[in-house]
Amino acid sequence: xxxxxxxxxxxxxxxxxxxxxxxxxxxxxxxxxxxxxxxxxxxxxxxxxxxxxxxxxxxxxxxxxxxxxxxxxxxxxxxxxxxxxxxxxxxxxxxxxxxxxxxxxxxxxxxxxxxxxxxxxxxxxxxxxxxxxxxxxxx
Numbered sequence: 001x002x003x004x005x006x007x008x009x010x011x012x013x014x015x016x017x018x019x020x021x022x023x024x025x026x027x028x029x030x031x032x033x034x035x036x037x038x039x040x041x042x043x044x045x046x047x048x049x050x051x052x053x054x055x056x057x058x059x060x061x062x063x064x065x066x067x068x069x070x071x072x073x074x075x076x077x078x079x080x081x082x083x084x085x086x087x088x089x090x091x092x093x094x095x096x097x098x099x100x101x102x103x104x105x106x107x108x109x110x111x112x113x114x115x116x117x118x119x120x121x122x123x124x125x126x127x128x129x130x131x132x133x134x135x136x137x138x139x
Contacts, residue, residue: 023073
């Protein structure tokens with residue numbers, strides 16, 4: 001599979017850029033969830049365009065058997081006292097999803113990373129692992 005298989009609409013590309021720029025100075029966590037439309041191979045946000053403000057909210061909305069890309073801006077205070085706002089992509093791949101979905105999302109992972117301009121990718125298999133994010137980011 002080549003990355004040309006997947007597409008982003010212009011509005012999605014604009015949203016990705018705007019989200020990245022608007023969250024870089026935020027004092028609160030912010031996240032958006034993206035999925036791949038199986039028919040069109042378009043990578044996009046859910047229709048409602050929810051911006052999540054907590055890891056718990058994200059966990060509540062993740063499907064049990066389907067992968068997702070989550071873009072997360074997570075402000076934290078480093079041990080040095082300096083504020084850091086890492087911008088990461090969470091690659092959510094539940095162990096229960098089928099091989100077709102696994103391949104679909106695995107093929108788009110690098111494209112999503114490059115298009116969203118995240119600094120790091122974290123792989124998760126369960127919504128509960130979201131609780132470990134602050135620790136993984138070095139809080």
